[in-house]
Amino acid sequence: MSETLTLSRGAPLSWETNPVLQVEHVFMRFGGLIAVNDLSFSVGRGDITALIGPNGAGKTTVFNCITGFYKPTQGMLRLQHAAGSTFLLERMPDFRISAKAKVARTFQNIRLFSGMTVLENLLVAQHNTLMVASGMTVLGVLGLPGYRNAEKRAIEKAKYWLEKTGLTLRADDPAGDLPYGAQRRLEIARAMCTEPELLCLDEPAAGLNPRESAELNALLLGIRETEKTSILLIEHDMSVVMEISDHVIVLEYGTKIADGTPTEVRNDPRVIAAYLGVDDEEIDLVEETLDEITEGTAT
Amino acid sequence: MAEATVKKHGPDLSAAVKDALLSGLIALGLFGPLVGLRTEQNIRNELVVQGRWGLLASVIAVIIVGRFLLLTLVWPAMAARKERVTPAEAPSPVRQTLSRWFAPASLIFLFLYPAIVVSLLGFQGSLKWVDNFGIQILIYVMLGWGLNIVVGLAGLLDLGYVAFYAVGAYSYALLSTHFGFSFWILLPMAGIFAALWGIMLGFPVLRLRGDYLAIVTLAFGEIIRLVLINWRDLTNGSSGISSIPKITLFGIKFDASPTGFAKMMDLPVSSAYYKIFLYYLILLLALLTAFVTIRLRKLPVGRAWEALREDEIACRSLGINTTNTKLTAFALGAMFAGFAGSFFAARQGFVSPESFTFMESAIIVAIVVLGGMGSMVGVALAAVAMIGGTELLRELAFLKTIFGDNFNPDQFRMLIFGLAMVGIMIWKPRGFVSSRQPTIFLAEKKAIAGTLVKEGHG
Numbered sequence: 206m207s208e209t210l211t212l213s214r215g216a217p218l219s220w221e222t223n224p225v226l227q228v229e230h231v232f233m234r235f236g237g238l239i240a241v242n243d244l245s246f247s248v249g250r251g252d253i254t255a256l257i258g259p260n261g262a263g264k265t266t267v268f269n270c271i272t273g274f275y276k277p278t279q280g281m282l283r284l285q286h287a288a289g290s291t292f293l294l295e296r297m298p299d300f301r302i303s304a305k306a307k308v309a310r311t312f313q314n315i316r317l318f319s320g321m322t323v324l325e326n327l328l329v330a331q332h333n334t335l336m337v338a339s340g341m342t343v344l345g346v347l348g349l350p351g352y353r354n355a356e357k358r359a360i361e362k363a364k365y366w367l368e369k370t371g372l373t374l375r376a377d378d379p380a381g382d383l384p385y386g387a388q389r390r391l392e393i394a395r396a397m398c399t400e401p402e403l404l405c406l407d408e409p410a411a412g413l414n415p416r417e418s419a420e421l422n423a424l425l426l427g428i429r430e431t432e433k434t435s436i437l438l439i440e441h442d443m444s445v446v447m448e449i450s451d452h453v454i455v456l457e458y459g460t461k462i463a464d465g466t467p468t469e470v471r472n473d474p475r476v477i478a479a480y481l482g483v484d485d486e487e488i489d490l491v492e493e494t495l496d497e498i499t500e501g502t503a504t
Numbered sequence: 505m506a507e508a509t510v511k512k513h514g515p516d517l518s519a520a521v522k523d524a525l526l527s528g529l530i531a532l533g534l535f536g537p538l539v540g541l542r543t544e545q546n547i548r549n550e551l552v553v554q555g556r557w558g559l560l561a562s563v564i565a566v567i568i569v570g571r572f573l574l575l576t577l578v579w580p581a582m583a584a585r586k587e588r589v590t591p592a593e594a595p596s597p598v599r600q601t602l603s604r605w606f607a608p609a610s611l612i613f614l615f616l617y618p619a620i621v622v623s624l625l626g627f628q629g630s631l632k633w634v635d636n637f638g639i640q641i642l643i644y645v646m647l648g649w650g651l652n653i654v655v656g657l658a659g660l661l662d663l664g665y666v667a668f669y670a671v672g673a674y675s676y677a678l679l680s681t682h683f684g685f686s687f688w689i690l691l692p693m694a695g696i697f698a699a700l701w702g703i704m705l706g707f708p709v710l711r712l713r714g715d716y717l718a719i720v721t722l723a724f725g726e727i728i729r730l731v732l733i734n735w736r737d738l739t740n741g742s743s744g745i746s747s748i749p750k751i752t753l754f755g756i757k758f759d760a761s762p763t764g765f766a767k768m769m770d771l772p773v774s775s776a777y778y779k780i781f782l783y784y785l786i787l788l789l790a791l792l793t794a795f796v797t798i799r800l801r802k803l804p805v806g807r808a809w810e811a812l813r814e815d816e817i818a819c820r821s822l823g824i825n826t827t828n829t830k831l832t833a834f835a836l837g838a839m840f841a842g843f844a845g846s847f848f849a850a851r852q853g854f855v856s857p858e859s860f861t862f863m864e865s866a867i868i869v870a871i872v873v874l875g876g877m878g879s880m881v882g883v884a885l886a887a888v889a890m891i892g893g894t895e896l897l898r899e900l901a902f903l904k905t906i907f908g909d910n911f912n913p914d915q916f917r918m919l920i921f922g923l924a925m926v927g928i929m930i931w932k933p934r935g936f937v938s939s940r941q942p943t944i945f946l947a948e949k950k951a952i953a954g955t956l957v958k959e960g961h962g
Contacts, residue, residue, distance in 0.1 A: 318818065339804055352803075
């Protein structure tokens, strides 16, 4: 589908020329259920890419495949760092995807370490760096200065993200005590502390009020601006999707039905049909126009 | 119904009387046949029904009066207390200073304890208090602190912890009796062996969580015990290994020989010196456990353990190798059990599989849970309460003066102990110390309420 769209436009798209992640023909089957059906798309480097679709469309399944929590039944997920190294995510266990391929994620139902303080949450995120600094614990137990300096640097980085997410005053409070919106921001800060190449956000605006969504938009745009991190997000809140994303992919029943800029996607009749549904008498009409579009783009 | 009236208007006497009489009636129905009637065989082998009306009447009277008192006095008082307690009240300054000075003060007390006991009771009199109370409690403090790493920090419920204790004990017993190695060489070796067994247990159970993990670790503990019983060639079966060499202090033996400790120091011969030496040894071993645990909590591996207890999936999403993290927790916990085990073997001079039953594992888990998972001070307090408490309950002989000579207080020891445990769990459902101390802070160190801290799910 993306190929056809590209053809129709003539010039290649930014996410096709310089992708950070390429998903190629990914299938995910759970027994008889096909949750993701031959899905291919690219996430452009430095872009904010939104993955949208009705409930049960398979968005979170795609996320779980990218971050290694599921192994796709079939297909390839290629991640390319700006430095040039390439990782095949479908072959890596989940913790290595975060540690080596530098893909960080947040969760639809927030998963913080609720009994640990906000600062501790951000230090756990820097586990691998600190582990090396503590000489795999041995040097750390002896209390050598090398580890103490590394910990100071880790705290500085945590402070930086606390500042960015407006959580500095709550740094010593348990994460479980924070209000909902702050927990969402902390989860993003925690993911950013792993210094990701690609940040995957699973419904970051869910449950936020309009002001908090606006703050979230600013935070995400700031991350793209200063950290140059590519962002892939699942979202239902169209104010977030349409305002900040450069590229929108629409899924329905595990299949991609649209892929393009927010304006293109907004006017796509399939997307409108998938989201709003159509009246019985309109079905034929819509299908006719759809056929025309596909024929038109194919030829 | 009756409770509701109590809450609104205070004790309502007529309602309370009615309620109490109704309870009496129900009790009559229940206890009438059970308590009131008793069948006995007479000389002609006939069953004869006898009434025990006096006993029945007293049971019912107790229930009526008890119910009446509950309704009029106890419940209103409890409701009033609940209203008086304001939530989120800051702890009083007295309590704060108490909690700050508790750990150092008890440490000083522990170091002075043998001196205090000796000066009060003399060397011979101190034996019981140093050995049965001091050493015994400290062994369990050490085991509790070791298991605390696995259960309290990493949140992995291990019901077979005593297996590693057994590995340590048998390592020392076998290697010292067969090869004559000294305790000081075998102590670290026993720790390493136990840690290896910890990793061996850890690997197969990595994928298991919660109840399943608990069952498999329990089975592992039983396997070790059964191997010890049945591998007669090596372990001498259930008769155990005896005459295990004692520990020496830089080669100085604690016996009556001319080169022994008493002769060298020009002191009268007594077994108390050895006990006091053992006391300080186990105290130092326990403090080593505490020191390492406190240090590790502030290191990435310790934070990863706690994060694992809080949320394993989030851990993996942050690039933490949960396999290694779990294995280090198992290995370290097992290592401290191995140290304690080799000390146990040296102290007893005899080991047999009898000492490593499931009951021991259960007691250690109970110490960790009762103390408050993850809290060092809490676990130590719980060990004192559990082990010291059961030892103290042996001193119930005075009850004979009340209940007559036929009364056997030993039978009530475990009953009282069980009641006390139930009471504590009602009063402090998350253990003695439920709050968690953060490992690092920016501006102010605030304890984290126990309700927010997860218990782990394996």
